[in-house]
Amino acid sequence: MSDAPSLPFSPEQALEFMQRMWNPFGMAIPGFMPGAAAPGAPPAAMPFSNPAAMFATLDPSEIVKKIGELRIIENWLAMSLSFTQMSIKTLELQKASLEALRAAASPAPAEPSPEPPPPKKPRPRSEER
Numbered sequence: 028m029s030d031a032p033s034l035p036f037s038p039e040q041a042l043e044f045m046q047r048m049w050n051p052f053g054m055a056i057p058g059f060m061p062g063a064a065a066p067g068a069p070p071a072a073m074p075f076s077n078p079a080a081m082f083a084t085l086d087p088s089e090i091v092k093k094i095g096e097l098r099i100i101e102n103w104l105a106m107s108l109s110f111t112q113m114s115i116k117t118l119e120l121q122k123a124s125l126e127a128l129r130a131a132a133s134p135a136p137a138e139p140s141p142e143p144p145p146p147k148k149p150r151p152r153s154e155e156r
Contacts, residue, residue, distance in 0.1 A: 036044075
C-alpha cells in the first residue's frame with residue numbers, strides 16, 4: 028500500500044482547469060503552442076463562436092453600472108497609489124533625519140594642524156645691465 032495521499036484531481040485535469048481559467052474562449056495566444064486551447068473549445072480560426080461573448084450586455088443601465096464599478100476601482104487604485112507615494116516620502120524623510128542625527132552625534136573630525144610653510148628659497152640676484 029502506498030503512503031502517498033491520493034490527489035483529488037490528476038495533473039492533466041489541473042492543467043486543463045488552469046487553461047480554461049486563463050483562456051476561457053480558447054483563443055490562440057501568440058507565443059504559446061497552437062494546441063494550448065482547452066479541449067472542447069472552438070477552433071482558433073473562429074475564437075468567438077458567440078459574438079455576445081465579447082459584448083456581455085447592450086443594456087445602457089448595465090453599462091452605466093459597470094462604469095460606476097470601474098470608477099470605484101479607479102478611485103481605490105488612485106488612493107492606494109497616493110498612500111504608497113506618501114509611505115515612500117515618509118521613509119525618505121526618516122532616513123534623512125537618521126543620517127542627520129548620526130552626523131550630529133558623531134564627533135567632529137579633528138582638524139589637522141597646519142603644516143609650517145616651506146622655507147623660502149633666496150632669490151638669485153639677476154644680473155644688472
